[in-house]
Every structure is written in structure tokens, then in C-alpha cells.
Amino acid sequence: MEFDNNRPIYIQLLEDFKLKISSGEWKSGEKMDTVRNLAESYAVNPNTVQRALQELEREGLAKSNRTSGRFVTEDLNLIEKIANEAFYKSCDDLIDVANKLELDRDKSIKMLDEYWRDKSE
Incomplete structure (x- = not known):
């Protein structure tokens, strides 16, 4: 690390x-x-x-x-809560960057979906 x-x-x-x-x-x-x-x-x-x-x-x-x-x-509920918090923090970062780049929600989601598909192949 x-x-x-x-x-x-x-x-x-x-x-x-x-x-x-x-x-x-x-x-x-x-x-x-x-x-x-x-x-x-x-x-x-x-x-x-x-x-x-x-x-x-x-x-x-x-x-x-x-x-x-x-x-x-x-405590599996606590573990899930921590996982969700980490995910939402990353989402907040993504939304902040999209806003700075003046990308709207639909464009951002489309780009994320395309990127995700490319990374999964």
C-alpha cells in the first residue's frame, strides 16, 4: 500500500x-x-x-x-453499512467531478455505463 x-x-x-x-x-x-x-x-x-x-x-x-x-x-448489517458508505463516498466524488466538467446526470451515467462495460470485458 x-x-x-x-x-x-x-x-x-x-x-x-x-x-x-x-x-x-x-x-x-x-x-x-x-x-x-x-x-x-x-x-x-x-x-x-x-x-x-x-x-x-x-x-x-x-x-x-x-x-x-x-x-x-x-454484525453483517454494520458491515453492509460500511460498504455502502464507501460506495456513496465514491459516488459523491464522481458527482463532484461531473459537475466541475459540466456533465449532466444522463451523460454521466451513460459514460459510467460505457466505461464499466469496457472494464468488465
Whole structure:
């Protein structure tokens, strides 16, 4: 993962962790990797990973068990909500760009549909 130096790394990690959960890469109820292993795989300080994981827990997407580790939430409604929020944020970005380019809704949807088809082939 390449980090944006203009944003806190723990926030970027948090976003990536949420994406892993909402996409199913990290499954509901699954044990998460250790702080040390995550820090090594992302090439960041363990304290940074710990901060992102604490925020993930605060948001209810992970739960710590002192003796057996940290687990992804089993709350599928919460996971779906997080996935929807990520999708809608991307939609907001798309709408902002379309507005700046003075593209109307119909033209934007047509272009997206064509682009999506081309990417799917």
C-alpha cells in the first residue's frame, strides 16, 4: 500500500481495514492478524496499526478478546453499512467531478455505463 503523506497513516490504514472487511477479504467473525504482523506487512510502526485497530473497535467493526486476539465483527448489517458508505463516498466524488466538467446526470451515467462495460470485458 502506498501512503499519502498529506493524511495520517492510521486513517489510511483504518480505511484499508474497512475495505478489507466490507469486501469480505476479512470475513465476519474471523480472527484478525496480530498488530506486529500487520505492521510488518504494511511497513509501518506497530503503534500506528494499534491506533487504527482501536478506531476499528470503537466503530464496532472489530472486537478484542484478551486471551484469543482480535476478531472482525459478526454484525453483517454494520458491515453492509460500511460498504455502502464507501460506495456513496465514491459516488459523491464522481458527482463532484461531473459537475466541475459540466456533465449532466444522463451523460454521466451513460459514460459510467460505457466505461464499466469496457472494464468488465
